[in-house]
Amino acid sequence: MSQQAGYSPSFKRPAEIMRMRRKRARSDAGVFSSPSGQGSTGSPGQSGSSPACVRPFSPGPLFNTQNRSGGGIKRRNPFANIENTYSPKKKFLIHNDDGNAEAADSYKMKKSTEGDEDVSTQCQGVLPFSARVTEVEKQEHRDISSKECVPFCEDDSLFEEEEEDVKGPLLKSPQAIAPASISPPICTEYPADWSLKTRLLFTSPLSLSWAEHPKAQEEALGLSQHCRAHFSTLPHSVQDPRSCSELRCAFRQSLVYWQHPSLPWISLFPRINAERSFTGKSTPWAQDTALQHSLMSEWAVSLSSLYSLLKARLCPYFYLCSYQFTVLFRAAGVGGSSSITALISPTTRGLREAMKAEGIEFSLPLIEERRKSREQQNLTVHQGEEEEQEEKAQECSELKEGEACRAGDEGENDGYNDDEDGSFSWLKEMGVQDKIKKPDSITIQLRKEGHAVSLDHKPESVVCVEGSHTFTLINFLINCRSVVAAAGSQAGLPPTLLAPVAFRGATMHTLKARSVNVKSRVGSTFQNISTLEITGPVLPSSLCTVATLLRSAQKGNFSAALYTHIPSAVMNTHTTKQQYTGGSVDLSGCGLHPASIQQLQQPSSLGKTALTHINMNNYSYTWKN
Known part of the structure; x- marks a missing residue:
């Protein structure tokens, strides 16, 4: 055709x-x-x-x-x-x-x-x-x-x-x-994440092999720069990262952290639900009371030294990791707060009662935030009721009955009334009062405090201590017996102290870095992908410094998977009395990279969640939490 x-x-x-x-x-x-x-x-x-x-x-x-x-x-x-x-x-x-x-x-x-x-x-x-x-x-x-x-x-x-x-x-x-x-917006920073990470996995189309196998001189120079708080200035884009000695030294410097106590045969992080890592290991202090007192004495000195550095703004933050809770101390000007703050999570009713007995004032940020949202909803409903007052005038009697019912429900939620015997008078009328067991005073007390007990070991139980009460908290932690396990594989072992700078009794440690080249399938073809794995207790400042170095070395194109220590994810929550002061507090002597200081000064916007992925494309950040 x-x-x-x-x-x-x-x-x-x-x-x-x-x-x-x-x-x-x-x-x-x-x-x-x-x-x-x-x-x-x-x-x-x-x-x-x-x-x-x-x-x-x-x-x-x-x-x-x-x-x-x-x-x-x-x-x-x-x-x-x-x-x-x-x-x-x-x-x-x-x-x-x-x-x-x-x-x-x-x-x-x-x-x-x-x-x-x-x-x-x-x-x-x-x-x-x-x-x-x-x-x-x-x-x-x-x-x-x-x-x-x-x-x-x-x-x-x-x-x-x-x-x-x-x-x-x-x-x-x-x-x-x-x-x-x-054009899409350019984000030069990701939100500050105060949770501890156990593992980082970076991937990039460019090679990451420059990050491992440092020369002896490069490693020594990196450790020296960390102790002296000297930081190299790198160009916006490094052409040949493997031959750039400044980049390799700065990378070794970013992996350093300080820890107390230090036991080479035992991994002291994480401590919560870590009984398996302690099983079968030698624990000579478990049955030796004198050794336990010696360990606690050295630990108390290290904790006091850290708080003194924090108060002088020579240490921006540090972590205390016990077998049942984690404490984050932050200096004034860090995290958007104008005073020293401490976040404890998770907590129990017994710990909170003991803190009250010591005169430590604290708040429950997530509970107060929930209460404020409910009050706001009630206020909105109240305003709506005022606008519809004429329509609801006909139902006035029903509303009064409903309020009486709600008042009765609230009384039941709060616990039993004082005249408990009168509430069981109907049993006497039926003649079965002897066959029904009445609740005793202990049961009544537990019902009254049921809402407090229900918070135990949950993220909502996070406690915030601010100002001068943090010093009282330090003394409380030194003298509190509940910070040390009385039985089990961690019995007698003091909590782990982690900090980005040196303190008394601390041991220098470095995170482990390993680079591997793999092939990833993209469509019908395979593409060479370079990976960099970093393991250990990754502090927020270390994550920020490593990301800053990779931005220059990988020409603004890389991604990272972040593995969070779950009990520390709630550390990103807002404190109730946060007042952002900007640059009014001088933190230049805290020993951190300027980029890390600028990021950690900002209040966290993640709530009770933590970052799980970071992606940089063309020098612009995107993230998931």
């Missing part, structure tokens, strides 16, 4: 097909009426003035000029003109220099003075009715384009059957033609 190149039937509308079938059923002898109302004396389905080589309504051979007879012959599609498939007068998009998209009318209807003229001679390059744009529609699109760059998109279904050689700029989506008018 000979066919002109560049032509394919594209205008198929179900409504038109049904209309043609109804006309064909009513026709006899293959006579059809033309769309313009003129009777056809030629071949059926073709007007007298239509040109040759016209495609029928559905795909098939081309009509010729000879007459056809017989019913059921399909009429031609009056709009399927060969010329309109590649007519330059089609509707197209004009993109001005200022970025506005303007819809232009691609066809012009010729006014016909003869009523009997064929449709094919009336219209030159006619598009289907769904693609016609009236003057009102054009004006609306111009108004939208003048306010904001909103591209006008045609109905792509009209052109879905066009051949590939016919497709051009006129048939593409305007989003693919016009440049993006709005």
Whole structure:
């Protein structure tokens, strides 16, 4: 079948097909009426003035000029003109220099003075009715384009059957033609995360092998720079990281942390639910009381030294990890607080009662936040009730009864009333008072404090201590017996102290780093991916420093999976009395990288969650929590 190149039937509308079938059923002898109302004396389905080589309504051979007879012959599609498939007068998009998209009318209807003229001679390059744009529609699109760059998109279904050689700029989506008018925001920092990490896994398309196997001189220089708090200035992008000695030294410097106590044969982090790591290990202090007193004495000296450094703003923060809770101490100006703060999680009712007995004032941030949200909801409901006071006047009696019922429910939630004997008077009337056991005073007390006990070992039990009460908390922790396990594999072992700077009795440790090259499947191909794994107690400042170094070494393209120590995830919660002071507190002498100081000064926005993924693409951060 000979066919002109560049032509394919594209205008198929179900409504038109049904209309043609109804006309064909009513026709006899293959006579059809033309769309313009003129009777056809030629071949059926073709007007007298239509040109040759016209495609029928559905795909098939081309009509010729000879007459056809017989019913059921399909009429031609009056709009399927060969010329309109590649007519330059089609509707197209004009993109001005200022970025506005303007819809232009691609066809012009010729006014016909003869009523009997064929449709094919009336219209030159006619598009289907769904693609016609009236003057009102054009004006609306111009108004939208003048306010904001909103591209006008045609109905792509009209052109879905066009051949590939016919497709051009006129048939593409305007989003693919016009440049993006709005660029995504650039985030140079990720939110401060105060949770402890047990493992970091960095991946990058560029090699990360420069981070391992340091030379002896590079490792020594990195440790020396850490002790002296000297930091190298790296360029925005390092061309050859493997030959950059400053980068490798700075990386070794970022892996250093300080710990007390230090037992080489036992891993002292994490401590919560870590009985398996202590099982089968030598614990000579478990049965030796004198050794336990010696360990606790040295631990108390180290804790006092850390608090003194914290108070002088020479140590920005430190962690105390016991077998049942974790404490985060932060200096003034860190975490958006103008005073020293301490967060303890998880806690129990017994620990909170012991802190109250020592005169330590504390708050429950998550509980208070929940209470405030409820008060806000009640206030909103109260305002709505005031607005609908007239409507609810008719239900006043029902509201009073409901308030009485609610008051009774609150009394039951709070516990038993003082006259408990009177509440069981109905049992005496029934004669079964001796068969029913009444709750004793201990049960009544537990019911009254049931809401406090229900918080134990949950994230909502996090406690915040601020200001001078943190010093009382230090003395409480030194003298409190509950910080040391009395039985089990951790019996007699003091809590672990972790800090980013040196303190009295501390031992220098470094995180373990290992680089591996792997192949990752991307679609149908495999792509080389370089990975860097860092294990150990990763402090917030170490994570920030490593991410800063990778930004320069990997040219702003890497991603990281963060494995969080779950009990410390709630450390990102807001304290109730936070007052961000900006740069009013000088932390230049705390021994951290300037980028870490700037990030850790900001209040955390993660709530009680922690970061799980960090991704940097073209020097811009995205993250998940």
